[in-house]
Amino acid sequence: MTSSTGYYIANLAAYFLIYCTFTLGLNISFGMTGILDFAFVTFMATGAYFAGVTALGPSTPGSEIYYILGLNWPFPLDLLVGAAAAGLLGGLVGLLAMRRLRSDYLAIVMVAVWTIAWNLVSNFSNLFDGTQGIVGVPQPLSTNFNTDPNSYVYVFIPLAAIVIGILLVIGYCIERSPFGRALRAVRADPDVASTFGKPTFRLRLTSVMLASAYAGIGGALTIEFIGAMNTSGWAIIETVIVFTALLVGGRGNVFGAILGALLVRIVIIEGTGLLPQIPGHPELLGAFRNIAIGVVVILVLVFRPQGVLPERRRLYFEQPNRERKARKSIRAISK
Amino acid sequence: MLSASDAILQVEHVSHAFGGVRAVQDCTFSVPAGSISGLIGPNGAGKTTAINVVGGALKLQHGRVRYAGVDTSGWSPAQMARQGLLRTFQLSREFARLTVLENVLVAATGQIDETLRGALFRRRAIRARERQLVDQARQILSNFGLDALRNDWAETLSGGQKRLLELARAVMARPKLLLLDEPMAGVNPALIDRIEGHLRELRDQGLTLLLVEHNLNVVERLCDLVIVMAEGRTLAEGTLADHRANPEVVRAYLGSSGTVGGARV
Amino acid sequence: MISMHLFVLSIGFGLVTASVLALAAVGLTLQFGITNYANFAYGDYLTLGAYLTWTFNGALGWNIWLSLVIGSLLVGLVALVISQVILDPFARRGGPVVYILIITFGLSLIMSNGILAIWGADYKEYNVGFETPVNVGPLSLTADQLGIIGITVAMMIAIHLLLTRTKVGKAMRAMSDDTSLAAVSGIPTERITALVWVISGVLAGLGGGVLALNVVTFDSSMGVTFLFVIFAAVILGGIGKPYGAMLGALVIGLAVEISAVFFPSQYKLDTAFVILVLILLFRPQGLLGVVGKA
Numbered sequence: 001m002t003s004s005t006g007y008y009i010a011n012l013a014a015y016f017l018i019y020c021t022f023t024l025g026l027n028i029s030f031g032m033t034g035i036l037d038f039a040f041v042t043f044m045a046t047g048a049y050f051a052g053v054t055a056l057g058p059s060t061p062g063s064e065i066y067y068i069l070g071l072n073w074p075f076p077l078d079l080l081v082g083a084a085a086a087g088l089l090g091g092l093v094g095l096l097a098m099r100r101l102r103s104d105y106l107a108i109v110m111v112a113v114w115t116i117a118w119n120l121v122s123n124f125s126n127l128f129d130g131t132q133g134i135v136g137v138p139q140p141l142s143t144n145f146n147t148d149p150n151s152y153v154y155v156f157i158p159l160a161a162i163v164i165g166i167l168l169v170i171g172y173c174i175e176r177s178p179f180g181r182a183l184r185a186v187r188a189d190p191d192v193a194s195t196f197g198k199p200t201f202r203l204r205l206t207s208v209m210l211a212s213a214y215a216g217i218g219g220a221l222t223i224e225f226i227g228a229m230n231t232s233g234w235a236i237i238e239t240v241i242v243f244t245a246l247l248v249g250g251r252g253n254v255f256g257a258i259l260g261a262l263l264v265r266i267v268i269i270e271g272t273g274l275l276p277q278i279p280g281h282p283e284l285l286g287a288f289r290n291i292a293i294g295v296v297v298i299l300v301l302v303f304r305p306q307g308v309l310p311e312r313r314r315l316y317f318e319q320p321n322r323e324r325k326a327r328k329s330i331r332a333i334s335k
Numbered sequence: 336m337l338s339a340s341d342a343i344l345q346v347e348h349v350s351h352a353f354g355g356v357r358a359v360q361d362c363t364f365s366v367p368a369g370s371i372s373g374l375i376g377p378n379g380a381g382k383t384t385a386i387n388v389v390g391g392a393l394k395l396q397h398g399r400v401r402y403a404g405v406d407t408s409g410w411s412p413a414q415m416a417r418q419g420l421l422r423t424f425q426l427s428r429e430f431a432r433l434t435v436l437e438n439v440l441v442a443a444t445g446q447i448d449e450t451l452r453g454a455l456f457r458r459r460a461i462r463a464r465e466r467q468l469v470d471q472a473r474q475i476l477s478n479f480g481l482d483a484l485r486n487d488w489a490e491t492l493s494g495g496q497k498r499l500l501e502l503a504r505a506v507m508a509r510p511k512l513l514l515l516d517e518p519m520a521g522v523n524p525a526l527i528d529r530i531e532g533h534l535r536e537l538r539d540q541g542l543t544l545l546l547v548e549h550n551l552n553v554v555e556r557l558c559d560l561v562i563v564m565a566e567g568r569t570l571a572e573g574t575l576a577d578h579r580a581n582p583e584v585v586r587a588y589l590g591s592s593g594t595v596g597g598a599r600v
Numbered sequence: 601m602i603s604m605h606l607f608v609l610s611i612g613f614g615l616v617t618a619s620v621l622a623l624a625a626v627g628l629t630l631q632f633g634i635t636n637y638a639n640f641a642y643g644d645y646l647t648l649g650a651y652l653t654w655t656f657n658g659a660l661g662w663n664i665w666l667s668l669v670i671g672s673l674l675v676g677l678v679a680l681v682i683s684q685v686i687l688d689p690f691a692r693r694g695g696p697v698v699y700i701l702i703i704t705f706g707l708s709l710i711m712s713n714g715i716l717a718i719w720g721a722d723y724k725e726y727n728v729g730f731e732t733p734v735n736v737g738p739l740s741l742t743a744d745q746l747g748i749i750g751i752t753v754a755m756m757i758a759i760h761l762l763l764t765r766t767k768v769g770k771a772m773r774a775m776s777d778d779t780s781l782a783a784v785s786g787i788p789t790e791r792i793t794a795l796v797w798v799i800s801g802v803l804a805g806l807g808g809g810v811l812a813l814n815v816v817t818f819d820s821s822m823g824v825t826f827l828f829v830i831f832a833a834v835i836l837g838g839i840g841k842p843y844g845a846m847l848g849a850l851v852i853g854l855a856v857e858i859s860a861v862f863f864p865s866q867y868k869l870d871t872a873f874v875i876l877v878l879i880l881l882f883r884p885q886g887l888l889g890v891v892g893k894a
Contacts, residue, residue: 030698034696034698036698036701036702038640038705096877096880096881097880099880099881100880100884103697103698103701104637104638104697104701105835105880105884107638107640107701108638108828108831108835108876109876109877109880111640111827111828111831112828112831112832112873112876115824115825115827115828115869115873116869116870116873119825119866119867119869119870120867120870123866123867170455173454173455173458174451174454174455177453177454177458177461178440178447178448178449178453178454178461178465179448179449179450179451179453179454180454181433181437181440181441181449182441182449184430184432184433184437185430185433185441187432188430188431188432188433189428189430189431191392191412191428192424192428192430193430193441194411194412194413194416195390195392195412195413195416195421195422196416196421196441196442196444196504196508197413197414197416197417197444197508198413198441198449199413200413203449206450206451210451236708236824237709237713239705240705240706240708240709243702243705244706247702252432281720283716283717283720283721284717286713287713287714287716287717288713288717290709290710290712290713291709291710291713291714291717293706293709294706294707294708294709294710294713295706295710297702297703297705297706297709298686298703298706298707298710301690301699301702301703301706302690305695305699311432313434313486313488314434314437315486316436316440316465316469317465317466317469
């Protein structure tokens with residue numbers, strides 16, 4: 001294996017780790033709570049932008065790059081600022097969108113939020129430099145380790161792995177907790193959940209805020225790894241891709257989320273990226289890739305909506321016994 | 336009319352309209368504590384709407400609802416549940432993608448820490464409480480004969496089993512007043528007896544039950560007090576025998592179909 | 601300061617925008633009211649209409665109005681095929697409603713990128729001569745803009761006649777109110793649903809074409825950006841209420857253009873967003889809707 005292949009794989013690993021934050025986050029709001037979070041990438045962008053402008057110094061006049069803040073704070077403070085900003089925005093959107101329980105209203109509001117945010121950032125150049133976006137974000141710990149741009153990825157991977165590890169543990173704890181069970185009850189039937197005294201609105205709001213914070217962390221990691229972010233990075237299709245990844249991997253299952261990130265972000269997207277460009281039409285390959293994603297999500301929902309790793313059935317204080325498993329398979333055959 | 340101390344539920348002059356259509360008009364009745372009461376009437380009488388308003392699923396438009404002496408007009412279903420008023424639905428609405436055991440566990444109100452903070456930082460304490468709850472839940476499931484199915488997805492249960500699950504869930508919530516919307520609808524006769532037995536047990540344990548029911552045989556066997564509604568209004572309160580002798584009630588039923596008592600409406 | 605003249609002019613533009621919105625919103629609300637789920641690819645139906653119209657007008661040089669008609673009829677056909685092959689079979693399976701919404705989202709991805717692949721990434725324009733505005737009373741509009749308003753008025757009348765005078769239209773109204781009751785009453789629900797999809801597609805195609813005509817230059821992302829504004833008009837009027845959608849389109853169209861007099865015009869869309877938020881906060885069933893469907 002040549003060093004450039006090793007470098008390429010290392011970069012893939014970095015992108016994979018970052019993408020796990022998105023699928024793990026969506027797994028909380030959509031996977032466990034059933035919320036159609038169609039504004040998801042907006043929170044990713046919020047995290048990215050706020051982390052970026054926290055890490056950067058103040059925008060120098062005359063540089064023609066305008067943005068707010070510019071605090072020059074180090075990692076992990078910028079990550080936390082990004083996460084907090086995204087989580088707060090998620091809370092605001094949740095307050096707005098979730099007063100009605102009807103799924104399509106919520107989804108419509110989410111799409112509207114994305115459209116407005118995208119428009120606002122594109123047109124209001126003083127926020128985050130419009131469509132050009134912000135550049136030159138310093139990579140965390142790069143100065144501490146004195147790395148050149150090519151070896152930085154080897155610093156980034158353990159860093160990201162720790163962050164993703166924490167997010168994974170949180171997701172796993174939720175899955176096995178009464179809180180997680182309450183979320184799934186709300187997903188199944190919000191009206192009946194209310195009838196049993198569950199604070200449906202508060203549960204959904206918490207879920208969206210947490211998921212948004214995850215998205216923000218992912219966005220922050222993105223901008224810290226790549227160093228730049230602009231509006232083309234959070235087009236509406238990015239939301240569909242995260243949904244596809246989660247659905248393919250397995251919704252309601254943290255390991256399904258991880259698998260989905262691997263299968264969709266790495267295998268499908270990177271895989272199609274290796275195909276040769278069609279001469280004369282640079283946009284065609286990207287278009288085909290997006291069409292493929294759309295086809296995949298429809299196929300998954302038609303043929304295997306639970307994903308590759310479905311939601312696991314939880315046993316409470318008991319061991320699975322072979323007798324039960326045999327009975328299960330007999331019933332499955334006779335159904 | 337019952338005195339305030341005897342009635343666990345007092346519905347006073349409740350009206351509700353959908354758009355221009357009046358579903359319930361000046362509905363007034365009381366449910367005595369510790370009884371099994373029935374709410375009957377021909378189709379379209381407004382019974383389910385009345386239950387929805389009492390339970391908080393519909394926003395109260397006119398009138399007043401008093402539960403356990405407290406004016407609960409305008410309360411949400413979640414608030415009502417926390418005070419011990421629970422309702423079941425006409426079509427069994429089990430929580431899909433939750434196991435039978437989880438369906439019952441979710442019903443426990445007020446005792447578990449269903450917060451994010453709890454999930455992350457209070458895991459040991461929650462685990463202890465979960466153990467208690469699981470024991471309680473399995474006890475109830477055994478009572479209803481569902482313990483063997485406890486780890487199956489609730490949606491794989493048969494219709495009759497889902498009914499029992501719904502009751503088990505309601506029992507777990509330890510309500511004081513249980514509103515049952517047509518608990519016997521679509522239930523095969525063998526199961527009806529069993530469910531009747533369960534309902535009597537619940538009454539003996541101190542619950543008050545209010546059934547909306549079309550099957551008047553069931554009402555006759557179970558209910559101490561029967562309230563009749565027709566065209567959105569309350570016609571009479573009393574025993575089923577009283578109602579059979581009441582020409583107004585008979586006319587209300589004959590107006591739609593069938594006779595009162597004996598035949599199914 | 602803001603002159604009265606500008607304000608009056610903006611009312612003219614508002615009527616044009618309202619017309620474009622009305623075509624799209626009526627199509628969406630008719631479909632939404634009958635199928636009971638939202639179509640998140642609807643914006644791309646508009647984009648498709650715009651591009652198909654361009655193929656006849658821009659590439660082949662045909663008359664713009666003829667191209668609009670043919671383009672929208674083709675979109676109606678596409679909408680029918682999509683509903684028959686993917687959407688209706690999936691909806692009939694039952695299952696969580698969120699799934700079909702995600703499917704329409706995926707469909708949007710396929711359509712917008714399909715359009716990009718077929719027609720390319722460059723901005724397109726229609727083959728219409730530069731026009732000087734005509735004074736109509738206090739308003740000042742080009743002949744094309746007047747044409748847009750004219751088409752919309754004609755289509756609204758046609759829809760009205762369809763809904764009130766024809767058996768099909770009455771069946772549509774019955775289905776919109778209560779689908780299961782309609783089915784039991786002997787209404788051929790599957791055929792009516794198919795017809796509604798065709799109508800929705802034709803209106804979307806027409807809406808997309810006139811939208812492109814109005815904004816002059818467009819690309820494959822045109823519909824996606826416009827989508828939530830259409831939803832706003834539909835929700836404002838009440839889901840499933842075509843007259844409500846017309847009213848909603850009028851309100852939002854005027855509000856959006858008039859706001860451009862007071863605020864920089866790139867924030868026009870934000871006005872629609874504010875209206876959507878207000879409606880969801882205070883009257884989610886819409887102006888003409890009934891509590892219950894919300």
